[in-house]
Amino acid sequence: MDDLKRRKQKNIVDFSLVKSEKKIKGKKKPLKKLEFYIILIASALVFGFAFVTFMYQTVTxxxxxxxxxxxxxxxxxxxxxxxxxxxxxxxxxxxxxxxxxxxxxxxxxxxxxxxxxxxxxxxxxxxxxxxxxxxxxxxxxxxxxxxxxxxxxxxxxxxxxxxxxxxxxxxxxxxxxxxxxxxxxxxxxxxxxxxxxxxx
Missing domain, CATH: 2.10.109.10 (Umud Fragment, subunit A)
Known part of the structure; x- marks a missing residue:
């Protein structure tokens, strides 16, 4: 009986760990997307600034x-x-x-x-x-x-x-x-x- 209880408890713990891992993996995807968009926007701003600075100029x-x-x-x-x-x-x-x-x-x-x-x-x-x-x-x-x-x-x-x-x-x-x-x-x-x- 004790062995059976221990096995059940282990299975519950293992199942909880799997669920936790899935939750963490699910959270990583939105974070990766957010990082991608931040890098994309920053790159566009840098390129835009360089384009204006090196391609055009205002003079009085x-x-x-x-x-x-x-x-x-x-x-x-x-x-x-x-x-x-x-x-x-x-x-x-x-x-x-x-x-x-x-x-x-x-x-x-x-x-x-x-x-x-x-x-x-x-x-x-x-x-x-x-x-x-x-x-x-x-x-x-x-x-x-x-x-x-x-x-x-x-x-x-x-x-x-x-x-x-x-x-x-x-x-x-x-x-x-x-x-x-x-x-x-x-x-x-x-x-x-x-x-x-x-x-x-």
Whole structure:
């Protein structure tokens, strides 16, 4: 009789242990799912931050040199990614910052590597052709473009849209821009609200 009682008690204990193990295993599954979702969300946040930091940047326009397109103190979005994927082209508005600069210069590309640039009689000529973008303006000071300049590899010539109130490639403060000094392409005006929109 004692043996029979002991066996029954053992069976009850064994059954209780099996039930406890099943409960623990059942709890582990939701915990694993929760850990997975936490890791997934954290990874997405890190990737999102890296994407924004390395692909885009906001820059504040300083000065009146791009008036009519971008106003003084407008905040713009600069696409670093577009520079590497599509390259830099004539008519792009770019943000430039060299290591010695304390702020970004925002200007329009008017000539690319291999092009010749000259300002004659207040008019801009690229490859000896009159440029439509500035044909309605008389450029008062031709600066270094009073003589024909031929751009070398990775060199770009930039002007401000408000050309007679702009420090740009004509003058030493900006000069001919090296590709490595181009942060990216200005694609959008973010603020103030009334100026929001694409940059053309």
């Amino acid at each position: 326009m300083k000065g009146p040199s791009m008036q009519g397109t971008i106003e003084d103190e407008d905040v713009v979005v600069v696409s670093k990614m577009r520079k590497f994927i599509k390259g830099v082209h004539v008519n792009d508005v770019i943000a430039v910052k060299r290591s010695k600069d304390t702020y970004y210069s925002i200007k329009r590309v008017v000539a690319k590597p291999g092009d010749s640039v000259q300002i004659i009689g207040g008019k801009l000529y690229v490859n000896d052709e009159l440029q439509e973008k500035f044909k309605d303006q008389i450029i008062v000071n031709p600066g270094n473009a009073s003589n024909k300049i031929v751009l070398e590899k990775n060199q770009f010539y930039v002007l401000g849209d408000n050309v007679n109130n702009s420090d740009d490639s004509r003058f030493p403060a900006v000069g001919i821009v090296q590709k490595t000094d181009i942060t990216g392409i200005v694609i959008y005006k973010l603020s103030p609200k009334e100026h929001k929109g694409k940059v053309k």
